[in-house]
Each structure stands twice: as structure tokens, then as C-alpha cells.
Amino acid sequence: MNCICGCGTPLNRDQIALNLLASEVAIELVVWDKARTLGSPPIPDEVPTRLVIGAAVYQDLLAAIHAGEEPGEREQQGTHEWLEDSRAARLRLHDELPVPKKKIKLSDAEHARIDRRHPERSFSGEVGAAEPSPAPADEAAEVDPFLEALLVVALEDVRAGRPEEAKRALRRFLSEGS
Numbered sequence: 001m002n003c004i005c006g007c008g009t010p011l012n013r014d015q016i017a018l019n020l021l022a023s024e025v026a027i028e029l030v031v032w033d034k035a036r037t038l039g040s041p042p043i044p045d046e047v048p049t050r051l052v053i054g055a056a057v058y059q060d061l062l063a064a065i066h067a068g069e070e071p072g073e074r075e076q077q078g079t080h081e082w083l084e085d086s087r088a089a090r091l092r093l094h095d096e097l098p099v100p101k102k103k104i105k106l107s108d109a110e111h112a113r114i115d116r117r118h119p120e121r122s123f124s125g126e127v128g129a130a131e132p133s134p135a136p137a138d139e140a141a142e143v144d145p146f147l148e149a150l151l152v153v154a155l156e157d158v159r160a161g162r163p164e165e166a167k168r169a170l171r172r173f174l175s176e177g178s
């Protein structure tokens, strides 16, 4: 498996766990950036704030992946807190903003526009302005980190006693992975 940002860095076992965490952060950033871009104003101030903090969390994770280092306890806690806050905020704000209450589902078109280096700009960034992520051809068979994030969601459903939802997520994983 290679780094989520598209740089082609091959990952060892510890880095894979970080990569997965980064993909969870990235997908939340994509959702909030979409809400900020497509939601009807006024967008609550907490949204841009959350994006700024989340973008920093994501960059720290990328830096740790690239350096092959484990982030410190404090950074790890910060990441988990940001993720929890983001999920709680979606639950709280889904009536006001186009954010999913629980599970994040991106269409193929949305998936295609994810900016892997700066997911917080996937929707708000000018079209064509984002640096294209280099994707070496031999990466085709790699598991996409975003698909892995779907698997994480499915696992959470199983643990939370929602097998039907888990099956749906798994089906989506299988259809997107093929």
C-alpha cells in the first residue's frame, strides 16, 4: 500500500495504520469542504475553523507517514478528538448543512475530485488549480485508502450491532474495488 497523498511512498505496517487514520480525517475534510462550498449561507463559523484545524491534523499525519515516525501521544489524541468532534458536528448540523448524519457516501464524481494533498480544498479549490496527484500506473492494483475508510465504517456498524448497514457498506466497497 502507498501513501494516501499520492506521492507513491510505500508503507510499512505502522505507517499503514497512520494512513488509515489520515484517510478518515481526509474524508471528513472533504465533507466539510463540500458543505462550505455548496451549503446555503450563512455557513456557521465553526465550519471553516474545523477545516483549518483538520487540515493541520492531516498535514501532520502526512508528515509523520513520510518521515516514518509515530506521532506523539498529544498529536494522536488531537487527531482522535478532531475526528470525534467532526462526527458529532455532522450529527448536530445535518439539518442545516449538506453533511451526512452518519455514514459518508461520496458519488464517483465526488470521489474523483478529492484533492489528496489538500482534501480541505476538494470542492472550494478552483477547478484545475489543485496539483494533480501523481498516480504511478503500477498503483492500479493498490487498495484505495478511501475504500479502506468505507471498510472501517462497516466494521463500526458490525460492532454497533448494525449488520445490515455493514453489509451495504461492504457491498459498496466490493463494487468500487472491482
Ligand SMILES: [Zn+2]
Pocket: 003, 004, 005, 006, 007, 008, 009, 062, 066
Ligand atoms: Zn505521501
